Amino acid sequence: MPPTYIRLLIVDDHPAFRAGLVALLADQKDLRVVAECGDGREAVELYRRERPDVVLMDLRLPGLSGVEAILAIRQEFPDARVIVVTTFDSDEDIYRAIQSGAKSYLMKDMSKPEIVGTIRAVHAGQERLPASIAGKLAERRRRPELTLREMEVLQLLVKGRSNKEIASGLSIAEDTVKSHLKTLFTKLGVQDRTAAAVNAIRYGIVTLP
Secondary structure: OOOOOEEEEEEOOOHHHHHHHHHHHOOOOOEEEEEEEOOHHHHHHHHHHHOOOEEEEOOOOOOOOHHHHHHHHHHHOOOOOEEEEEOOOOHHHHHHHHHHOOOEEEEOOOOHHHHHHHHHHHHOOOOEOOHHHHHHHHHHHOOOOOOHHHHHHHHHHHOOOOHHHHHHHHOOOHHHHHHHHHHHHHHHOOOOHHHHHHHHHHHOOOOOO
16 A cells, blocks of 8 residues: 655755754654755755655755756656745745746745645645745746856856956956846846846845855
8 A cells, every 4th residue: 555644855954954844744644754864966866765755955955956956856757846945035046946846935934834734735736835935936037037148247246346357257358248237237127236236146146155
């Protein structure tokens, strides 16, 4: 007979949080944690070995990021059901996670009923997003995509590089940098470099080390 409980894999690089989550779910007879780890690459290996019903995945992980791990798992197992559980709620983090195939996105300060209900809903084939997360996702989807080159220019801009330094770093003409910046300002809805840098960090497009 197949198991009568939902088999869970927990992926988070903070052992104390993993232990807390295991303890939180311990009294739910229809839920069972079958594996846990703190590394993105190990998460892919554990998924392959355990074939859990639902994965609870953090975003910032060593080895592979949460998004990279989700992509790797779903490339091999397209029906994998993943819930992101994180402290990061920027527009870009949410967008990348959902684009990678996550079925839900929860913050680490969620209530027990919220996480238990979400696990059951995702296991049943539903996609569930809290209203605040859904709002940020909708806002991000209204923003135009940046090209790879625009991302490279933006990352250097956030580091405080001048147009000349950006041009040198990317081996392109300074006039080309100015053209990219003009397009970036339009896409980000700003008028200058400072506002572009602030928005890039606020939206989570560029993360500071």
